[in-house]
Structures are given as structure tokens and as C-alpha cells.
Amino acid sequence: MSKLPRRRLLHRAALSATAAGAARAGLAGATPAVVATAAVGGCDSSQDRENDPDPRGPLRFPPGFGWGAATSAYQIEGAAKEDGRGESVWDTFSHTPGRTRNGDTGDVAADHYHRYRDDLDLMADLGLRSYRFSISWPRIQADGTGKPNQRGLDFYRRLVDGLHERGIAPMATLFHWDLPQALQDAGGWESRDTAHRFAEYADAVFRALGDRVPVWLTINEPKTVVQNGYLWGHHAPGRQDPEATYLVAHHLQLAHGLAVRALRATGQAGRIGPALNLHPCYPADDSPEAAAATRLYDGYENRLYLDSVLKGAYPRDVLADLGPDSRLAAGISDGDLDVIASPVDLLAVQYYTPIYVTAGGDTTRRWPTSEADWQQIYPEGMYDILTRVTRDYGRIPITVTENGLPCPDRLGPDGTVDDSGRIDFLRDHFAAAHRAIADGVPLESYHVWSLLDNFEWAEGYDQRWGLVYVDYPTQRRVLKSSAHWYRTVIRDNGL
Incomplete structure (x- = not known):
């Protein structure tokens, strides 16, 4: 790969990653001329809206909407x-000195493994209609292969049974970044074999739980694994290898398609799709140069x-930008795109922030940020990304599976x-989603990130994203005002 594509890749990742930790790694690498000053906002209410009527009036969502x-x-x-x-790779990464804030790890986290019944009762108390969670691959296969661990299943x-008992629909994600370390040692997502091991894992989970899970999500935010894990290195596995970055993207996409086919092969009736963090x-x-740079940036994002x-194809402009000798181009085998494009039943969209692209292909800020420096607060972006998906890709059913912000709770x-x-x-993001529905977007459900305060990756426990406050020393749960x-x-x- 030439120096020019490598430089472009680094620029594109500078402010785009949605996972916490992008602030420290990404912004440190951006130049002051590129990153504009933006006030921190979002967590201090600008007006007493509890006492003031919403000027939009009541906004009611479709019957049966999946909150x-x-x-x-x-x-x-x-x-x-x-x-x-x-x-998992996150056990290894978080236990490596200097990788996470304060040396925090997920060893205990919110102790949900032992307290899940109480957490289920919290969900029922809130009236949740849907709960989106992930399954830990190393809890099912300790080394990423072989007979599944029955205790994990x-x-x-x-x-899942507890969710059904409380009238809450389960939405299970197969992979939320916790790759078994043994597979990482064998090459991780740079290895095509990992995609096939993922399909075997998915098959085991489908056969064990598929009769009780109506919606499956395959890979959570492949882009974050790609950018944060392999370009910037501030997420597990902590690599900084632009040459490998988009080969990893291909194998993650291939794993998604193989998992879709694995579900179909079981004969289970569950619906399935990917979970993508999308950035408008x-x-x-207004320059033509900025428009052209934005188009290419959107290709990567x-x-x-x-x-x-x-659509069963990678964007031509991205492939051209990477070059014919890129590892992505070399890694595509006959039939791969057919597998990746295996028909899905829905698309999970995760929206956190917009991106503004300069004529030089760099990024700049336009809106106040939250405590997560990478997150610009722009509710209109929710409307734009939802309507864009429907406009460009047809009326595929959509679920919002993450949207939220951290506050100094x-x-x-x-x-x-x-x-x-x-x-x-x-409220502002719900209203934007409501407007998207009114304009024809087939949005079925909306999942706030997050139910609980939790281990926020490279930021450890410093950022609180939950509707429910977790007092980590005691593990006591407290419903916040937002809950x-x-x-x-x-x-x-509705609102």
C-alpha cells in the first residue's frame, strides 16, 4: 500500500470510530487546523423541559413499536x-498495562452474570418491549472451536426464558467484539478461517436457542473492529496495521454472510441481519472538492x-482508493460477495454522531460534543441516516439498536x-426517528444505549451511558431520571 492511501486511512479513522477511546487515540492524531473547537454539551439540560410542553406536540409511534x-x-x-x-481478546487487552483508563477490566463489570434476574426485573419495571444483548463467544466455545460449553448455553x-416470562422480546447479537483469544493467536480476523469458525459457533447457538430468539444480529459494528482494533490500535486486539485493516473488514463481512446461511440451514424461523454503526x-x-472527499469518506464509513x-458489491471508489494490490482486493475469493449478500430480514442501525469532511479529506467539528469527544450531538443525523438507508437500499425493516450518550452521573x-x-x-433523537417513520422509513424498534452503566471499553468505568446507575463497589442499581x-x-x- 502506498503512503498516500495509508495517510488517507489514518485521516478517515481520526474522528469516525463510535466506540469510547477514540477521543484519546483519534483526536491526539488530528491537527488543530482540522479539529475545530467545540463546546461539551448534551448532559446539562438547557431548559426545564419537564415543566415546558414540547412545542412539537404529542408524537405517537406505530402500534407495537419495540421500545x-x-x-x-x-x-x-x-x-x-x-x-x-x-x-477473549478484551480480557487480554484490558489486562495489558496502559490499554484502558485506570487499568479497568471487565472481570466483574456490572456482575450481570450473577444478577441477571434482578436486571430482568428492572427491564420489566421499565416496561421494555425488547432487549438487545450479546452472547459471549468464549463463554460458548472457550477456544473458539469445538463442542459448545453447555454451562454457557x-x-x-x-x-432468554426470563425475558419471555416478562413479556420482553429477546434480540441476540452473536459477536460484540469478544473474539476468543485462541483464535486471535491463530490469526484473528486477518485469517479467513476465523469467519468459518464464527459460522460454526453461530450454528451451535442457533440450534440451542433459536426456538426462543425471534431476532438475531450477526456482527456488531464491524467498522469499529476495523478502525479501532486494527488501524488505531486503541481497542482489542490493539493493532496498528493499515495493510491488514480492510482484509479484516472483508472477513467480518464474510462471517456475517456465513452466519446468515447457517441460520437458514437450521430451518429456524428467526429473523437475522447485521448491526452497523452508520455515520451521516x-x-x-460548498466546494466540489469537499463534496468529492465526502463521497469517498462515506464509502469507507x-x-x-x-x-x-x-447490493453484493464493495464500492468501486473505495476499491480504487485502496488500490488493486490491497489485501482486501487479494482476499476476495469467488463467491464471497454472494455469501456476504445472503438475504437478510432486517438492518440494525446504530447512530451516535455525524462526520463533516473537508476538501482535503480531513474532518472537522460542527456541533457540541458529549463527554465522549468523538460524539457530536446532532439529532438531525438520525433522520438523515434512516431516510438515506431507505432511499438508497429499499424498504428493508430497520431497528435502531444503539443510541445514547455518556453523562457525569x-x-x-x-x-x-x-x-x-x-x-x-x-427526546430529540426519538423525535427525529418519528419524523423518519412519517416519511416512510420502516423503523420497527429503538434500543437505548445502554440499559446499565458498564465497562466502556478503553474508557473503563469513567463514562456512564446507562439508564440505570450502577454503584460498582456494591453493584446496587438505581434508576436514573431518564429511566x-x-x-x-x-x-x-411516544412523546
Whole structure:
């Protein structure tokens, strides 16, 4: 790969990754001329909206709309060495000095593995209609291969049964970044074999749980694995290898397609699709150069993943930019794109931030950021990305599987947590989603990130994203103001 594509790849990843930790790695590498000053916002309510009527009036969502919340296994489960669970890349990464803030790990996290029944009761108290969670691959196959661990499958069976008992629809994600370390040692996502091992793991999970899970998501945010794990190196496995980056993307997409085919082969009736973090990309100015740079940037951010799954081809401009000798081009075998484009039933969209692209292909900020420096607060981006998907790819059913922001939440003297800024944030994003539905987007459900405060990857426990406050020393759960507000939204099916 030439120096020019490598430089472009580094620029493109600078502010695009949605996982926490991008602030420290990405912004450190950006020049002051590129990254504009932006005020931190979002968590301090700008007005007392609890007392003021919403000027939009009541907004009601379609009957049966799936209001939910989301989590992931490594971020909440804990029990890292119990009941046959193997080591994941995130166990290795978080235990490596200097990789996470304060040296935090997911060894205990929110202790959900032991407290899942209480957490299920919290979900029922909130009135959740859907719960999006992930299954830990190393809890099912300690080394990523072989006979599945029955104790791991039993845990998820109990969780799924508990959801059904409370009238909550399970939405299970097969991979949320916790690759078994043994597979990483054998090449990780640079190895084509890992995609096939993933299909075998998926098949085992489908056959054990498929009769009880109505919706499956394959790979969570492949782009974050690609950019944060292999380009910047501030997520597991901690690589900085631009040559490998988009070969990894191809194998993640291939794993997705193989998992879709594995579900179909079981005869299970569940629906399946990918979970993609999508960033609406906008030109930073009105110049033709900015428009052209934005189009290519969008190729790396969005179309690389959308086009391959929904159109059966990688974007030509991205392939040309990488060059004919790239490892991505060399890694595509006959039939791969047919596998990747295996028909899906829905698309999971995760929206956190827009991206503004300059004529030189760099990025700039336009809106206030949250405590996560990479996150610009722009609710209109939710409308734009949802309508764009429907416009460009047809009326595939959509679920929002992540949207939220971190706030400096603290327990007050009265034992409550006032996060009114999070309420404002969610209200504005819900309203944008409502407008998208009114304009023809087939949006079925919306999952707030996150149900619980949790281990926020490279940021450890410094950032709190949850509707529910977790007091980590005691593991006590406290509903924040946003949770009480969300309960009302769900009850009323709208704002």
C-alpha cells in the first residue's frame, strides 16, 4: 500500500470510530487546523423541559413499536473465569498495562452474570418491549472451536426464558467484539478461517436457542473492529496495521454472510441481519472538492458495509482508493460477495454522531460534543441516516439498536440520579426517528444505549451511558431520571 492511501486511512479513522477511546487515540492524531473547537454539551439540560410542553406536540409511534434497551456481554456480565468461559481478546487487552483508563477490566463489570434476574426485573419495571444483548463467544466455545460449553448455553437460555416470562422480546447479537483469544493467536480476523469458525459457533447457538430468539444480529459494528482494533490500535486486539485493516473488514463481512446461511440451514424461523454503526457524512463547505472527499469518506464509513450486504458489491471508489494490490482486493475469493449478500430480514442501525469532511479529506467539528469527544450531538443525523438507508437500499425493516450518550452521573443526597440532559438528548433523537417513520422509513424498534452503566471499553468505568446507575463497589442499581422518563415514553408509545 502506498503512503498516500495509508495517510488517507489514518485521516478517515481520526474522528469516525463510535466506540469510547477514540477521543484519546483519534483526536491526539488530528491537527488543530482540522479539529475545530467545540463546546461539551448534551448532559446539562438547557431548559426545564419537564415543566415546558414540547412545542412539537404529542408524537405517537406505530402500534407495537419495540421500545428497548441494549447491552453487550463483556461490558456487563463479569464472571470472566466462571463456568468454562475462555479468554477473549478484551480480557487480554484490558489486562495489558496502559490499554484502558485506570487499568479497568471487565472481570466483574456490572456482575450481570450473577444478577441477571434482578436486571430482568428492572427491564420489566421499565416496561421494555425488547432487549438487545450479546452472547459471549468464549463463554460458548472457550477456544473458539469445538463442542459448545453447555454451562454457557444454559446461562443464555435462562436469560432468554426470563425475558419471555416478562413479556420482553429477546434480540441476540452473536459477536460484540469478544473474539476468543485462541483464535486471535491463530490469526484473528486477518485469517479467513476465523469467519468459518464464527459460522460454526453461530450454528451451535442457533440450534440451542433459536426456538426462543425471534431476532438475531450477526456482527456488531464491524467498522469499529476495523478502525479501532486494527488501524488505531486503541481497542482489542490493539493493532496498528493499515495493510491488514480492510482484509479484516472483508472477513467480518464474510462471517456475517456465513452466519446468515447457517441460520437458514437450521430451518429456524428467526429473523437475522447485521448491526452497523452508520455515520451521516456531510461536506464541511460548498466546494466540489469537499463534496468529492465526502463521497469517498462515506464509502469507507457506510457504503463498504451497506453495499456488500445489501447490493453484493464493495464500492468501486473505495476499491480504487485502496488500490488493486490491497489485501482486501487479494482476499476476495469467488463467491464471497454472494455469501456476504445472503438475504437478510432486517438492518440494525446504530447512530451516535455525524462526520463533516473537508476538501482535503480531513474532518472537522460542527456541533457540541458529549463527554465522549468523538460524539457530536446532532439529532438531525438520525433522520438523515434512516431516510438515506431507505432511499438508497429499499424498504428493508430497520431497528435502531444503539443510541445514547455518556453523562457525569452522580448519586444525589436523596439517592437519585438527575440526568435531565440525557432526557433531552433522547427526546430529540426519538423525535427525529418519528419524523423518519412519517416519511416512510420502516423503523420497527429503538434500543437505548445502554440499559446499565458498564465497562466502556478503553474508557473503563469513567463514562456512564446507562439508564440505570450502577454503584460498582456494591453493584446496587438505581434508576436514573431518564429511566423514569423512558418508562413513560414506553407506556404512552411516544412523546
